[in-house]
Amino acid sequence: MASELAIHPVPGGGAGIPPTVPPGPVPNGATAVAGLSERPRVNGQTGQIPKAGFGSDRPAVAELVFIDPRPAYFAHLEKLVDMDAIARANLQIMVDAMHGSGMGYLDVMLKRAGNRVQECRCHRDPLFGGSLPEPTGKSLEGACQWIKDEGARLGLALDGDADRFGIIDSGGIFIAPNQFLPVLYHHLITFKGLMGPVTRTVATTHMLDRIAYHYGQGVYETAVGFKYIGQNLLEKGCVLGGEESGGLSIRGHIPEKDGILAGLLAAEMVAVHGKSLAELIDDVAAIYGVRLYSERLDVHTTPEQKQQVLEKVKTLDPGELAGEPVIGRITLDGLKLVLKSGEWVLVRPSGTEPLFRIYAESDRPERITEIHNAFKEQIGL
Template sequence: MKKIKFGTDGWRGIIADDYTFENVRIVSQAVADYINNKNMGAKGIVIGYDNRFLSDRFADNVADVMIQNGIKVYLSDRPLPTPVTAFAVKVHDAAGAVMLTASHNPPEYNGFKFIPDYAGPALPHITAAIEENIARLQNSVRRNTNVYHEQALELAVDHGIPMAQSVPNHVADRIMIDPRYEYFDHLEKLVDMEVIGRANLEVMVDAMHGSGMGYLDVMLRRAGNRVKECRCHRDPLFGGSLPEPTQKSLEGVCRWIKAEGARLGLALDGDADRFGIIDVGGVYITPNQFLPLLYHHLIAVKGLVGPVTRTVATSHMLDRIAQKHGQEVYETPVGFKFIGQNLLEKGCVLGGEESGGLSIKGHIPEKDGILAGLLAAEILAVNEKSLSEIALDVAKEYGGGMYSERLDVRTTPAQKVRIIEKLQRLDPAEIAGVTVAKRITIDGIKLVLESGEWVLVRPSGTEPLFRIYAESENKERIEKIQQAVMNAADIN
């Protein structure tokens, strides 16, 4: 039996290999134990699932385990985006949620994400507690020690999974829910749909066959815009590609935008927590380009003046905007759970990451691609310019634009170990001819140069791979900076 481990955003595995009904029940029991040990079982739990193969069946199994542990279940009556599942926690004042999704991973994967009662990604101490429960349950199954409650007969007899030490005395039940309309109403408080409607935008919406279909298209049409749908039907194979809104995967949308003269393309990943944006002319707008536009918009147009939080790999253009307005910047390791924590605790008006996740003040502390797409439409409608033109204006106001790129370098497992050891000692005086001003080690090794340029080296947690991020005002300098740090760390 493989060890079940929660990564940066839950447990993911290959369907029918390690992601099996038995293992999903084990993880469900671990979560049920966590909830009951916190005496929160009476509040109930939301269960959502995406469009992946057997996700609805896995959701039924999660619901069974929760009910057998005395925990009331709010089960979605249809596939849901992750941010909508998280929002439903607040709607029902629940103890948390389980979201069954592998997000943007290949179609053979599925996943299990626990969302606590604050409606954001689980922090490390929470996932550690759940992992301890999983290890205990797996060890019990290996020893075939069937310790269970009378109320959990079928599950325990069939699978040898020990139940919680005590079951609450209230009667658990299963309530079918559809949180879409509460979610729509909430977004209309955050986004100016009237302005978007008056702009009469022509928009291409690409759901990439994921559970985000029926959200952006519905809200934009309801506002009065013309919407063309792309990949807005269920396909558990995702058309044979990854449901990830990258420039490469959105080439078809880019071509359509350019050919039709449309003003905007909006894409979502498999569970709609990440966004993709295409500007007029079919120009792909990266998250590192969009986040500064949004931060400026929140301050200058919406009057949301406050600190910003970003991951260590995200553009420092956000820092320039914050500095001009006298605001703090909170830098975090990679992983939206850390962004969410700062949104909750630091009063940040925006939290974002270079991989395409964001949320804002007033929303749940979970990344939301649907919200991101609507905010992009609002920015376009307010300015009556292309996003690329707005980016130039923002760059001019805050001292010049910045270019960001990521390079992935594969190694052997042995090389990876050696390079990680060298990175721990890596402390050069200069990189690419510029003095190093700061060395940051909260996630990988980040070197900030006196010029304002920076480079970050992060090893992959699962593969013999290093990701090298760099940012500079001079696009031609990026490759030089990346090569310099690769030479210094002996990455080849």
């Protein structure tokens, strides 16, 4: 089990190799490296690693040991999450570990709190049941149906290495990260008293911005990748960092995404407020005066067409889109256009295949398709 393997630091050591696989192809000879600050290295910080002794005759500076990280990790999470409130609520919860390394964590903590836990895919399977261990609405359809049939309060899912989350509300309703993150931010501020700015990726909902501005707080937008979110959690004092792909962390936790923490926070919110997540989403929309809808569209192309679109995006700067004036052009990661209405659209190319991802957000769900189509026409897709 990956979580049982650790590199024990000894004098002279400065980094570790995390025993997880990144979600995409890795260039030949590349290795994921984490420093002792527990933050992924960015901005070329790994450039000196070959000179530091890897593959050389330099004496070893680390020894391999086997540990059980759960007691210390559980104790830390109990400082961040109101486990007593979760215990008092006596929730019926499904935990879906998707055959990944999160087995024995979220389910154990919830059981210890006295909740009725139904385990799903909480056993080892190196083939992950024949599908990708990604907690999306489609991959969790079976769990959604079980929760609906059994009348359970929550479904909490983890991806293969338990750093991303999937949440199912009572009634079997899948809650997308862009729906969950604003409710969590509101909860952190108003219930837990954690006032401060928020950091999000360029593809994540602007509902977070509306909440931040309501309390006079800042918003730090980053390129896609939680390593950038982690930097802001460390350096900007952010209360919450999140991304639309299902990663989050909060102030006081490590600056890396954690699906187990996300699941426990979802349970805390349901427990302390006595409402479903859908009801809490309604409450947040009423408090801040708007409900935003987000959607991602994947568009496959040929390699030749992909290159043509990339060239066009470099200089694209329209005055209007889908009938609305464009008031912002952001090139932090891909091309993002912000409209006067508050709507926005983003296009990002896949780094591994001829594919573009187009994200859009509006306060009217029917506008999403309009914005997608207008933008596709602008960039030649």
